[in-house]
Amino acid sequence: MDQSPTTILETRGLCKRFGGVHVARDVDFSIRQGEIHCLIGPNGAGKSSLFRLILGGYTPNSGSIHFLGEDVTRLMPHDRVRRGMSVKFQVPGIFKDLSVKQNLVISFQHHRHGQDLDATIARVLDFTGLAEVAEQIAGTLSHGRQQWLEIGMAVGAEPALLLLDEPTAGMSPEETHQTGEMLKTLNAQGVTILAVEHDMTFVQQIADRVTVLNFGQLFAQGTVAEIISHPGVAEIYLGVSDD
């Protein structure tokens, strides 16, 4: 099994079932250091489940997960975060009654103090384009800006791997495009990104590689161009069997 230095995360023979439902079937999946990797597939394919397995929200029935060369299969989610994973879920987990800046203070105050905390907040406000609304109550921001605030909260600790579950859900096309540019900037600064995503325009904008899941199994993997021209991928989206 490949365990080259360029592999940041790898799953080996990962299986997870709930009763008779197999949400992950023998999944061998890897993310390369420095890439933007998108996870796609039809509804119910197992994307969110794989995401939760990687983060430790679900425990696999069998198989293993390796992050930065270490077996993290049995680690609690917070121990995975401590090792460099960070996550933004689909539903914004922000404090809506607090200001943008107060949200960032709460996110970073356990890791950063004094000038270091101020510098981190300034960097995140600049990166997310939220500096002009730093004092605004977060719940009054547009949907897109609330999502950017949460991305900012997820990247303040400078993670090695950022996991995003449908980061553009509910966004306008312009907000979606801006999010893509934001993530490419972050990636250029050294953050590896895994995004579960439905919007293929967005996937084309950001992805270095794409993995397609279907019925809990790895169906195809490749560049965006390879996946788009893969005849089986179009078929599973149309609900036609590839057998």
Ligand SMILES: Nc1ncnc2c1ncn2[C@@H]1O[C@H](COP(=O)(O)OP(=O)(O)OP(=O)(O)O)[C@@H](O)[C@H]1O
């Ligand atoms: N905790 C659970 N208990 C039982 N079944 C589950 C659980 N989590 C997921 N499933 C089932 O596993 C399958 C895969 O679900 P999952 O949410 O991972 O798919 P998905 O690809 O993320 O779908 P979508 O694109 O609709 O979000 C579905 O049939 C779902 O109902």
